[in-house]
Amino acid sequence: MQKEKRIDTIIKNDTLSPQETLSWAYNTFGNRVSIVTSFQLEGLVIxxxxxxLKCPIRVVTIDTGRLNSETHTLIDQIREKYNLEIETFFPNHDSLNNMVSKFGTNPFYKSVSLRLMCCQIRKVDPMKQILLDNDAWITGIRRSQTITRNDITKIQKDTSYNKDKIKINPLADWTYEQVWEYIKEKNIPYNELYDKGYTSIGCAPCTRPIKPNEDIRSGRWWWEKGEMPKECGLHVGPSWGRSN
Known part of the structure; x- marks a missing residue:
């Protein structure tokens, strides 16, 4: 009960720095909190x-089976630089096999519903497995990334995965420019695809470099027209596709 009260109190305080947020997360949850990252810039900063800070927070990633080779190279670089044990989760083999058997290797180009199904199997379902062993998770999402994220706080309750979890977004109020400044100042290795025009990196077939004046998330699922959020389902509720 006391722990819940402390969490409720800290949620109302959205003025913590990223470092203060991370320290609080580790001191509160210990080995029951993980940095969940796809090794984009924000995850590298965290x-x-x-x-x-000498906070040995677990680092967890999801290998969807469709990552760029450049992403795998970066993961190895980060593992070596920080002497990390990176826990890797994979899609369920049977679910993946059933999807490919019914809809082919690249069903996401056919319809939004099939794209969401692919994201569900390759990303959201493994995320559920990660949270079985965690009370909280740390993300790199920022308010300025997309309209679906503009109301996030640094520490919030996340009930999207059936059980009450705490979702921690240390960089919620950072800009894209601030992220890059930190990366360059600390000389952190980053995905070389950023130097080729990419601004958001996911699965290889679903990500492209952006064009001049495009939004930084526009390289995701670029063939989808209309107002569909540029989201895979990890950070939004079931109202537009997540299957809980």
Missing amino acids: IDMAYT
Whole structure:
């Protein structure tokens, strides 16, 4: 009960720095909190901050089976630089096999519903497995990334995965420019695809470099027209596709 009261109190305080947020997360949850990252810029900043703070927070990633080779190279670089044990989760083999058997290797190009199904199997379902062993998870999402994220707080309750979990977003109020400044100042290795025009990196077939003046998330699922959020389902509720 006391722990719940402390969490409720800290949720109302959205003025903590990223470092203060990470320290609070580790001191509160210990080995029941993980940095869940796809090794984009924001995740790299958080890993470096935790390392600098000497907070040995678990680092977890999801290998969807469709990652770019450049992403795998970066993961190896980060593992070596910080001497990390990176826990890797994978999609369920049977679910993946059933999807490919029925709809082919690249069903996401056919319809939004099939794209969401692919994201569900390759990302959301493994995330559920991660949270079985965690009371909280740390993300790199920021308010300015997309309209579906503009009301996030640094520490919030996340009931999207059936059980009450705490979702921690240390960089919620950072800009894209601030993220890059930190990366360059600390000389952190990053995915070389950023130097080729990518601004958001996910699965290889679903990500492309952006064009001049495009939004930073526009390289995701670029073939989808209309107002569909540029989201895979990890950070939004079931109202537009997540299956809980």
